[in-house]
Amino acid sequence: MLHGNHSCMKGHETASYISCFIHLWEEWIGLGNLEDYLSYLDYLVWVFTPLAVVFILPFFIVLFLYLSILFLHVYKRKNELKEAYSNNLWDCARKTLATLWDGHATIWHGYEIHGLEKIPDQGPALIVYYHGAIPIDYYYFLANVIIQKGRTCHSVADHMLFKIPEKVIG
Template identity: 65%
Template sequence: MLSRSKPSISEQKLVNYTTHLTYILEELTGLEYFKTIWTTCSTSFLFGVLYLSSLLLHVYKRKNDLNGDYSSKLWDNGRQMVVYLWDLYGKLWHGYELHGVEKIPEGPGLIVYYHGATPIDYLYFIARLCNLKGRLCHSVADHFTFKIPGIKLLLDIFGVMHGGREECVQILKNGHLLGVSPGGVREAFFSDENYNLLWGNRKGFAQVAIDAKVPIIPMFTQNLREGYRTLGKIWSFRWLYEYSRLPIVPLYGGFPVKFRTYIGDPIPYDPNITAAELTEKAKTAIQSLRDMHQKTPGNILRALLERFDKND
């Protein structure tokens, strides 16, 4: 596939034209008001699907009189019901595609991914992987995820945890896949349409892979920042987050742009590598996926038009 990092001259003209057209429409029609309404509706729909998933699992639990043993096969049908729902949502709203799934090993592995303004692409990935391979990918999430009311059962069923290093290593040693985003909330809030990785000095995930003796599998989703964006460029939001760690940076979007998730070549376990060296390898691998598949800076209209692109 041709690199997506450098748009052609004709594409640049299209982006410039649409930028001017958008500005004119904003002036004539109050498009900013429309964006607010659109974001409210699309985000409400997203949370609607989230809570519908939780409701379905609670009904399934009550109907089958199940307990908290979420590894039991008795939960499989309930889990699959939610998987179908999210896979359908991904197909309809973002024309979701998953490329390179054959690169994921049959055994354990640590999936490392770029974090968008929302992790909705990662939810699509989990659902598609379950449908294609029948495998559940456990996940590491920020602590504030567990403060969202009404979704605890959903998180438990899909193996989402805040997780320390020992717990992560044990999951991998048990033969499971585990997904983590080193950039986390900071990358979600303060990266932008240039898709810069904001990992800071985080390398704990690399030490987990070394301790568990598993490969790292890089992952990146095209147009992720065009689906949802944040106001993280406003300095006051960055200052407030760094001071308080409160996740209150506003986001906007919910646009039905094309999402394609790409799995890169696994970085094999090497007993002689350090955590710092493995971190750099993982970062380089994700940046390579980004440079190969993402035109930067991202453009919302272009990403919308890719829903009609039949050349890939």
């Protein structure tokens, strides 16, 4: 009885079954040159990375909006009895969501606000800003105002902003 594969044993006197199996597997799937295959994978990663980034960012923003709404819904149900006795029930929820949105802004975009100290702690202030296709910068700005100033901000904004529930934006 033979102890090995004759095609793997050609030229090698002691070939193990594992090395024969790897050699046969490479021939069977057509990976004669593994370097060429890895070069092809590098090319695919290079092509699909921008597409993944383009679709991942909006997905996370929409997911974050839905999670914010879910959080507020659960918070409301949990504290239905406290609402009758307290007017500042939503302050804790606002600060929690503001912290989450501020963390998202810092991690994902490196978002910073310069000159927030010029906004008064009480009384009116007019803030004029530009936003892109989605008003995500307003959410980030509002989160910073809630955290640093302890107050909400009311502003004139795009129509899309008014489709977000009122409890989320203050």
